[in-house]
Amino acid sequence: xxxxxxxxxxxxxxxxxxxxxxxxxxxxxxxxxxxxxxxxxxxxxxxxxxxxxxxxxxxxxxxxxxxxxxxxxxxxxxxxxxxxxxxxxxxxxxxxxxxxxxxxxxxxxxxxxxxxxxxx
Amino acid sequence: xxxxxxxxxxxxxxxxxxxxxxxxxxxxxxxxxxxxxxxxxxxxxxxxxxxxxxxxxxxxxxxxxxxxxxxxxxxxxxxxxxxxxxxxxxxxxxxxxxxxxxxxxxxxxxxxxxxxxxxxxxxxxxxxxxxxxxxxxxxxxxxxxxxxxxxxxxxxxxxxxxxxxxxxxxxxxxxxxxxxxxxxxxxxxxxxxxxxxxxxxxxxxxxxxxxxxxxxxxxxxxxxxxxxxxxxxxxxxxxxxxxxxxxxxxxxxxxxxxxxxxxxxxxxxxxxxxxxx
Amino acid sequence: xxxxxxxxxxxxxxxxxxxxxxxxxxxxxxxxxxxxxxxxxxxxxxxxxxxxxxxxxxxxxxxxxxxxxxxxxxxxxxxxxxxxxxxxxxxxxxxxxxxxxxxxxxxxxxxxxxxxxxxxxxxxxxxxxxxxx
Numbered sequence: 001x002x003x004x005x006x007x008x009x010x011x012x013x014x015x016x017x018x019x020x021x022x023x024x025x026x027x028x029x030x031x032x033x034x035x036x037x038x039x040x041x042x043x044x045x046x047x048x049x050x051x052x053x054x055x056x057x058x059x060x061x062x063x064x065x066x067x068x069x070x071x072x073x074x075x076x077x078x079x080x081x082x083x084x085x086x087x088x089x090x091x092x093x094x095x096x097x098x099x100x101x102x103x104x105x106x107x108x109x110x111x112x113x114x115x116x117x118x119x120x
Numbered sequence: 121x122x123x124x125x126x127x128x129x130x131x132x133x134x135x136x137x138x139x140x141x142x143x144x145x146x147x148x149x150x151x152x153x154x155x156x157x158x159x160x161x162x163x164x165x166x167x168x169x170x171x172x173x174x175x176x177x178x179x180x181x182x183x184x185x186x187x188x189x190x191x192x193x194x195x196x197x198x199x200x201x202x203x204x205x206x207x208x209x210x211x212x213x214x215x216x217x218x219x220x221x222x223x224x225x226x227x228x229x230x231x232x233x234x235x236x237x238x239x240x241x242x243x244x245x246x247x248x249x250x251x252x253x254x255x256x257x258x259x260x261x262x263x264x265x266x267x268x269x270x271x272x273x274x275x276x277x278x279x280x281x282x283x284x285x286x287x288x289x290x291x292x293x294x295x296x297x298x299x300x301x302x303x304x305x306x307x308x309x310x311x312x313x314x315x316x317x318x319x320x321x322x323x324x325x326x327x328x329x330x331x332x333x334x335x336x337x338x339x340x341x342x343x344x345x346x347x348x349x350x351x352x353x354x355x356x357x358x359x360x361x362x363x364x365x366x367x368x369x370x371x372x373x374x375x376x377x378x379x380x381x382x383x384x385x386x387x388x389x390x391x392x393x394x395x396x397x
Numbered sequence: 398x399x400x401x402x403x404x405x406x407x408x409x410x411x412x413x414x415x416x417x418x419x420x421x422x423x424x425x426x427x428x429x430x431x432x433x434x435x436x437x438x439x440x441x442x443x444x445x446x447x448x449x450x451x452x453x454x455x456x457x458x459x460x461x462x463x464x465x466x467x468x469x470x471x472x473x474x475x476x477x478x479x480x481x482x483x484x485x486x487x488x489x490x491x492x493x494x495x496x497x498x499x500x501x502x503x504x505x506x507x508x509x510x511x512x513x514x515x516x517x518x519x520x521x522x523x524x525x526x527x528x529x530x
Contacts, residue, residue: 023410092507
């Protein structure tokens with residue numbers, strides 16, 4: 001089941017609905033990078049509220065997404081990490097280093113807006 | 121067939137048997153935390169539920185009643201031995217009335233008891249277990265409440281949480297602290313958290329690592345953490361041990377930490393109009 | 398009395414099945430939500446190792462019994478290439494080392510106990526346990 005990606009102004013919002021297999025995650029990565037290019041989006045929000053587990057593969061994929069998006073001149077924000085998931089991620093050692101995170105969609109958009117306004 | 125006769129007998133003699141039971145309870149000095157009126161009222165309910173369970177052979181209603189009863193009497197200080205005691209007394213009172221009624225017919229008495237005893241034992245068990253389970257649940261809740269109380273996450277301003285940590289941090293407490301903080305960040309939509317460790321009893325590499333983990337987990341929820349109360353000496357020691365404090369935003373004292381937090385949040389601290397160039 | 402649930406692991410789809418199965422059992426055993434997530438995460442890592450390195454294997458869930466406490470036992474077994482140096486695999490620093498490494502230090506932190514039996518060219522059995530607090 002592909003992840004729905006919505007365009008909201010200069011940003012794209014990818015809302016993960018349920019547990020994703022590895023193949024789904026890879027598909028997401030392709031889709032997001034392609035759409036950023038297509039719409040020349042300035043930012044991407046990946047909403048992981050529905051994920052009850054973020055293992056090392058999921059974290060690596062999200063970091064890859066952020067890295068590739070950055071190569072296209074855009075920012076990525078991961079939002080909606082649940083407290084239990086955040087706790088487990090830290091135990092596991094997957095900290096999404098180098099990737100911006102925010103509490104939820106609202107905060108993610110605010111962060112992107114702020115980045116947009118900052119000079120340079 | 122016999123069961124119906126048994127139940128009929130118990131219903132017919134309800135008032136008298138219930139009274140006898142209440143008396144036995146008083147004599148045994150049970151339920152001293154309750155008044156006589158209360159005991160009689162509860163006794164009535166228990167008796168009716170007891171007979172109902174005997175009649176239907178199903179115990180769900182009794183279980184529900186036992187839990188309900190426990191919920192009411194536990195705060196009154198009623199203890200397990202009392203609950204077990206009164207149920208057994210009722211069992212005895214009813215058994216005695218059966219002996220009295222069927223004393224002329226030994227064979228019939230035996231058959232009646234064959235029907236009565238297993239059911240009565242099951243009832244005693246159901247009520248006692250229901251009570252104990254409820255008690256254990258209450259104790260667990262109280263322990264949880266105590267733990268939460270000892271680690272308050274305070275909302276001081278909008279989007280700003282303060283977590284003063286005091287005392288000994290064992291792994292269990294450290295974990296509860298982190299979980300509480302993360303839930304607090306989500307509930308309060310905090311963007312900055314000030315963790316004050318001035319009051320932490322013993323700062324070692326374990327506690328420091330828990331702290332680092334808490335900072336990292338908080339970031340995943342979009343919150344920045346400022347750690348205050350970490351003296352330069354302790355910071356130095358931790359770095360020497362190999363704890364990576366690089367990711368931690370540290371400020372000397374709590375007040376300074378709050379000011380830094382407000383600055384991060386964009387609050388204007390009273391501008392210094394006296395700035396001279 | 399100790400029921401056993403087995404999940405065959407052949408592809409990445411099975412990874413999700415395995416961790417959801419584990420999560421359900423953990424819920425039944427009375428683990429807290431955070432513990433359930435930790436267990437599910439550990440299972441995900443172990444299942445992925447099977448898929449990546451051994452192509453196929455299975456994960457077996459059972460209830461752990463020990464005096465008064467209850468817990469969960471997760472056994473991940475495969476007939477893959479085996480682990481060269483088990484000690485090393487358990488030691489590699491604090492963070493998962495990218496696409497290399499098996500994530501076992503992380504699994505150990507998520508669970509309470511871990512045991513690894515591995516023979517080169519024969520297979521690997523990773524047993525992890527977690528106890529209800």
